[in-house]
Amino acid sequence: MNYQALSALIKAKKSYLCVGLDTDIQKLPSHLQHEPDPVFAFNKAIIDATAPYAVAYKPNIAFYEAQGPRGWESLQKTLDYIPDDCFTIADAKRGDIGNTSGLYARAFFDKSAAGLDFDAVTVAPYMGHDSVMPFFDYPGKWVILLALTSNPGSADFQRQSVDNDTQELFETVIEKANTWASHEQLMFVVGATQAEQLCRIRELAPKHFLLVPGVGAQGGSLADVSKNGLTPDGGLLVNASRSILYASSGTDFAEAAAAEARAIQQEMATYLV
Amino acid sequence: MNYQALSALIKAKKSYLCVGLDTDIQKLPSHLQHEPDPVFAFNKAIIDATAPYAVAYKPNIAFYEAQGPRGWESLQKTLDYIPDDCFTIADAKRGDIGNTSGLYARAFFDKSAAGLDFDAVTVAPYMGHDSVMPFFDYPGKWVILLALTSNPGSADFQRQSVDNDTQELFETVIEKANTWASHEQLMFVVGATQAEQLCRIRELAPKHFLLVPGVGAQGGSLADVSKNGLTPDGGLLVNASRSILYASSGTDFAEAAAAEARAIQQEMATYLV
Numbered sequence: 001m002n003y004q005a006l007s008a009l010i011k012a013k014k015s016y017l018c019v020g021l022d023t024d025i026q027k028l029p030s031h032l033q034h035e036p037d038p039v040f041a042f043n044k045a046i047i048d049a050t051a052p053y054a055v056a057y058k059p060n061i062a063f064y065e066a067q068g069p070r071g072w073e074s075l076q077k078t079l080d081y082i083p084d085d086c087f088t089i090a091d092a093k094r095g096d097i098g099n100t101s102g103l104y105a106r107a108f109f110d111k112s113a114a115g116l117d118f119d120a121v122t123v124a125p126y127m128g129h130d131s132v133m134p135f136f137d138y139p140g141k142w143v144i145l146l147a148l149t150s151n152p153g154s155a156d157f158q159r160q161s162v163d164n165d166t167q168e169l170f171e172t173v174i175e176k177a178n179t180w181a182s183h184e185q186l187m188f189v190v191g192a193t194q195a196e197q198l199c200r201i202r203e204l205a206p207k208h209f210l211l212v213p214g215v216g217a218q219g220g221s222l223a224d225v226s227k228n229g230l231t232p233d234g235g236l237l238v239n240a241s242r243s244i245l246y247a248s249s250g251t252d253f254a255e256a257a258a259a260e261a262r263a264i265q266q267e268m269a270t271y272l273v
Numbered sequence: 274m275n276y277q278a279l280s281a282l283i284k285a286k287k288s289y290l291c292v293g294l295d296t297d298i299q300k301l302p303s304h305l306q307h308e309p310d311p312v313f314a315f316n317k318a319i320i321d322a323t324a325p326y327a328v329a330y331k332p333n334i335a336f337y338e339a340q341g342p343r344g345w346e347s348l349q350k351t352l353d354y355i356p357d358d359c360f361t362i363a364d365a366k367r368g369d370i371g372n373t374s375g376l377y378a379r380a381f382f383d384k385s386a387a388g389l390d391f392d393a394v395t396v397a398p399y400m401g402h403d404s405v406m407p408f409f410d411y412p413g414k415w416v417i418l419l420a421l422t423s424n425p426g427s428a429d430f431q432r433q434s435v436d437n438d439t440q441e442l443f444e445t446v447i448e449k450a451n452t453w454a455s456h457e458q459l460m461f462v463v464g465a466t467q468a469e470q471l472c473r474i475r476e477l478a479p480k481h482f483l484l485v486p487g488v489g490a491q492g493g494s495l496a497d498v499s500k501n502g503l504t505p506d507g508g509l510l511v512n513a514s515r516s517i518l519y520a521s522s523g524t525d526f527a528e529a530a531a532a533e534a535r536a537i538q539q540e541m542a543t544y545l546v
Contacts, residue, residue, distance in 0.1 A: 022373070062369055062376035068349070068387035069342040076341070095397060096335055096366050097424040097491075100295070103335035114341035124368060126399045126419055128426020146399055151370040153401020156449055160442065162433045169433065169442065176429055218370075 001087050001119050002140060003184045003233070006209065009055050009085065010234035014269040017261060018056035018089065018211065019046065020241030021078060022063050027246055029253050039067065039074040042253075044081055046245060049258035053265035056087040056237050058211075076115040087237070088118045089144060089211070095124040095131040102134035109138040120144050122189060122211070125173045129180055136181050143186050145177050147201065150191025150214030170197075174204045183207040190229075192220020192238070198228035210236055215264075216243030222264065226271040234272075240264060274360050274392050275413060276457045276506070279482065282328050282358065283507035287542040290534060291329035291362065291484065292319065293514030294351060295336050300519055302526050312340065312347040315526075317354055319518060322531035326538035329360040329510050331484075349388040360510070361391045362417065362484065368397040368404040375407035382411040393417050395462060395484070398446045402453055409454050416459050418450050420474065423464025423487030443470075447477045456480040463502075465493020465511070471501035482508055488537075489516030495537065499544040507545075513537060 001009075010016050023039050023046075035041040047057065059078060064071035082088055094104040104121070111117040120142035123132055135143045148158050148170040158170040174188060183205070190201055192214035201210070210229055214220035215238055222238060229236045240260075248256035274282075283289050296312050296319075308314040320330065332351060337344035355361055367377040377394070384390040393415035396405055408416045421431050421443040431443040447461060456478070463474055465487035474483070483502055487493035488511055495511060502509045513533075521529035 024376075060369070060373055062367070062373045062380065066376040066380040066386050068380075068389070069345040071387070072342040072345060091369075093367070093369055093397070093400075094335070096333070096364075097422070097486075098426075100333055100335045103297075103339040107335065107339040107341075113339050114344070116341070124366070124397045124399050126397050126430060127366075127422050127424060128429030128431070130424050130426040132426075149370070149400050151400060151403050153371075153403040153405075156401030157399060157442065157446065158401070160435045160445060161437070162435050162442070164434070164438055169430065169435075172433060173430065 006055070006087055007233040009087070011272070013055055014272055015053055015055050015265040016234055016236045016238055016268055017054045017264050018058050018237045018239040019050050019054045019244055019261065020091070020213070020239045021046065021057055021059040022241040023245065024063055025067060029249055029251060031251055037074055037077065039071070040077045043074070043078040045254040046257050047081055049254040050244065050261040051083055051086065053258070053261040054086065056089060057082045058089040058091050058239055060091040060241070072114070079116055079118065087120070090116070090118040090121040093122050093124045093146065095127050097127065098130040098134055101131045102137070105135045105138060109141045120187065122146065125177070129176070132177070132180060136185055141185070143181065144211050145173065145186065145188055147173050147188040148190050148194045148197055150193045150218050150220065154191065154194070171200070171204060174201065178205070183209070187211055189213070191218070192222070192225045193218060195221060195224035195228055198225065202228065207231065207233065208235070211239065212236060213239040216240045222267055226268070230271060238268070279328070279360055280506040282360070284545070286328055287545055288326055288328050288538040289507055289509045289511055289541055290327045290537050291331050291510045291512040292323050292327045292517055292534065293364070293486070293512045294319065294330055294332040295514040296518065297336055298340060302522055302524060304524055310347055310350065312344070313350045316347070316351040318527040319530050320354055322527040323517065323534040324356055324359065326531070326534040327359065329362060330355045331362040331364050331512055333364040333514070352389055352391065360393070363389070363391040363394040366395050366397045366419065368400050370400065371403040371407060374404050375410070378408045378411060382414045393460065395419065398450065402449070405450070405453060409458055414458070416454065417484050418446065418459065418461055420447050420461040421463050421467045421470055423466045423491050423493065427464065427467070444473070444477060447474065451478070456482070460484055462486070465495070465498045466491060468494060468497035468501055471498065475502065480504065480506065480508070482510060484510045484512065486512040489513045495540055499541070503544060511541070
């Protein structure tokens, strides 16, 4: 899905909600534990319930990897089940030397390799340009580069003063990455808990989409993120995971997820006018 | 395997060679393509051929992930096949917010989860302390943190001047990480192409094992790395991948791999005296 299509989708659905499919087999409602593939059964119900309100789905790969080969099968089935008009993100935070990053790109973008064809993958910047460039070799696919994350550890290195105290590391990451690809193939991860930094990030990346985790369970404010992050083209994908997936632990989990997603979408609609 | 055991293993085998099992299905000798699991058949032969000369094996996870679920099965079988007296490293370069890094730790360290129980996993530092700490929750297991990598992109961020130009980012990474765990659970990745930085790294991490890729195909010098990196306890795991795996593309690939591994081990023996 390209930049223009994603922007049009956000306007049509009046939503920039990304549902994080961080599906922990240890947290599934007990009545699903007897399904042949409990993780897929859960995801299928969550997708059905939230698709009217979401523009993107983002499985965090750790949750599937921790299940071994059957986890990867659940992931394949989940990706195939997501409606074609939704944007799909492999939240993998990969990155390695060039020839190896090429294999990660193959894993997530080339359906003939590992059965997966996500629109985007999250990538960690620490290893620099040649660890990121191979992902751009797939036309129409996106890199979502970690810039300023939502967790406490973001203070350790991302906010280090660099270049004689003139800026912080996450700003250098955004500046350098902008020399590698345009806003039509590159997004950045910016945590919702970092809303006060969004104005500075918008100076460095005025047209880019930002993937914003951290609303909900992690405490970020949707109002603040929207005020500082929205652009005329949309420019935001705000992720919610636990607050939607585990809105109820009973047999009504899907209805509760729908209600939570709908509430977020309705708030988003007020910011988009 | 703990620090003392790894040190003793290096002295007993007169080797600090780590064989990188970066097994690319597109590069396997043609006579193996008809095996039920060509990747495992190749790895099994490589392990048999190199075990007398190696102290560690390091599958790079990208190569298995790019094969989907069957790649993870090849990885499980490979790990089970590696002799118990060798150190095993999942070269995964993972890292995410705390609860998610906990799932990656489960994936690579807890055999009951994904069928894998590596001794160590490589971790990317960009997300800071809470992205790394969950890996230390497994007693006897190791984090190998990216510090200064072997690729050209290492200049982009790892060598950024930080703290008013007093040092570079990779030095800050080593210093902070040393407050999270001791040298008995923490190693660092330092590329062989960065041998001139090894003296500085040894000041910051005098007792730590360093995992050193980049000898061989990437051009690093074993002599330089050994001179600047060896400690009384060993302190180095030097990785070679392509130069061993693809020493021959014919039916004699295993014999050629053994010869290459033996040559490296014999050179190492001269540095260990």
